[in-house]
Amino acid sequence: MRTVRAPATSANLGSGFDVFGVALDRPADVIRVERAPHTTIDVTGVGSQYIPTDPEKNVVGAVADALNAPAHIEIDKGVRPSSGLGSSAASAAGAALALNALYERGHSREELVPVAAEGEAVVSGEAHVDNVAPALLGGFTVAREDEVTTVETDISLVACLPEIAVSTRDARRVVPDRADMKDVVHTIGSAATLTVGMCRSDPELVGTGMDERLVTPARSELITGYAGVREAALDTGATGVTVSGAGPSVLAVCDSEKRGRVAAAMLDGFEDAGVEARAYKTRVGGGADLF
Ligand SMILES: Nc1ncnc2c1ncn2[C@@H]1O[C@H](COP(=O)(O)OP(=O)(O)OP(=O)(O)O)[C@@H](O)[C@H]1O
Numbered sequence: 001m002r003t004v005r006a007p008a009t010s011a012n013l014g015s016g017f018d019v020f021g022v023a024l025d026r027p028a029d030v031i032r033v034e035r036a037p038h039t040t041i042d043v044t045g046v047g048s049q050y051i052p053t054d055p056e057k058n059v060v061g062a063v064a065d066a067l068n069a070p071a072h073i074e075i076d077k078g079v080r081p082s083s084g085l086g087s088s089a090a091s092a093a094g095a096a097l098a099l100n101a102l103y104e105r106g107h108s109r110e111e112l113v114p115v116a117a118e119g120e121a122v123v124s125g126e127a128h129v130d131n132v133a134p135a136l137l138g139g140f141t142v143a144r145e146d147e148v149t150t151v152e153t154d155i156s157l158v159a160c161l162p163e164i165a166v167s168t169r170d171a172r173r174v175v176p177d178r179a180d181m182k183d184v185v186h187t188i189g190s191a192a193t194l195t196v197g198m199c200r201s202d203p204e205l206v207g208t209g210m211d212e213r214l215v216t217p218a219r220s221e222l223i224t225g226y227a228g229v230r231e232a233a234l235d236t237g238a239t240g241v242t243v244s245g246a247g248p249s250v251l252a253v254c255d256s257e258k259r260g261r262v263a264a265a266m267l268d269g270f271e272d273a274g275v276e277a278r279a280y281k282t283r284v285g286g287g288a289d290l291f
């Protein structure tokens with residue numbers, strides 16, 4: 001048997017749609033795998049009632065197929081599904097690392113990124129890697145077609161998860177097909193600023209670099225209370241706020257000692273909109289741990 005703790009992740013960070021991602025040091029899924037003639041799946045934990053155990057429909061089934069590694073797979077969910085915190089990616093990345101070890105396949109973590117992305121294709125229709133890459137590699141990741149660059153960084157974050165479900169599939173439908181060149185230029189400037197901020201572990205630059213006008217405006221409409229939550233976080237010292245992944249979680253960057261105040265303000269913002277929520281005081285963390 002092999003066990004992996006696979007972290008939540010936040011993709012996009014505003015200006016890096018389908019490119020940027022970060023590993024979060026909490027929450028996380030725990031995946032246990034044992035050799036078996038056919039793949040079977042048990043799911044427990046947060047939101048497990050919404051997660052299929054059919055290997056054709058669960059992301060870990062696609063990963064087991066891709067590695068030709070049938071197994072009994074137990075998933076203890078710490079990352080709620082349809083959260084914008086890379087719930088499906090945590091399971092896919094965890095299963096890839098665990099099955100690779102169980103069957104001694106010998107793949108590197110980098111080689112496991114496209115394998116785990118096969119799982120993402122099961123749920124969102126596309127094998128996007130911007131959540132599985134940080135879940136496997138840790139830190140801040142920049143994903144291009146066949147290449148992922150990683151940077152270690154020390155950035156504190158608050159991820160606020162409302163009791164709303166937004167599926168990645170639905171949130172991809174509202175992304176506009178076309179963009180104004182002025183908005184594209186603005187986004188490139190933000191993405192470059194954010195990248196420098198990650199390299200310098202500078203929350204001001206990272207927060208400033210989250211600003212963009214291409215994807216977030218349409219997606220934030222799917223999150224009841226978003227405008228108030230964003231304003232509340234900025235008023236209490238966050239340096240930047242954006243939609244986490246496809247939403248509905250809202251991600252704020254701030255100094256580590258301000259996380260408590262920012263988290264409380266974001267929860268109040270959702271409460272004012274009549275939405276229950278929970279907040280994770282977290283930071284950019286490492287990739288999945290194999291035990
Ligand atoms: N092992 C799994 N863990 C979580 N969700 C799974 C798993 N297998 C299948 N799913 C399905 O995937 C969907 C959740 O994935 P989705 O990409 O929409 O959310 P997410 O991973 O939290 O978000 P995001 O990618 O925006 O951070 C749900 O419909 C869920 O039933």
Ligand SMILES: N[C@@H](CCO)C(=O)O
Binds near residue numbers: 019
């Ligand atoms: N980049 C993907 C990530 C989903 O978590 C999206 O925003 O649709």
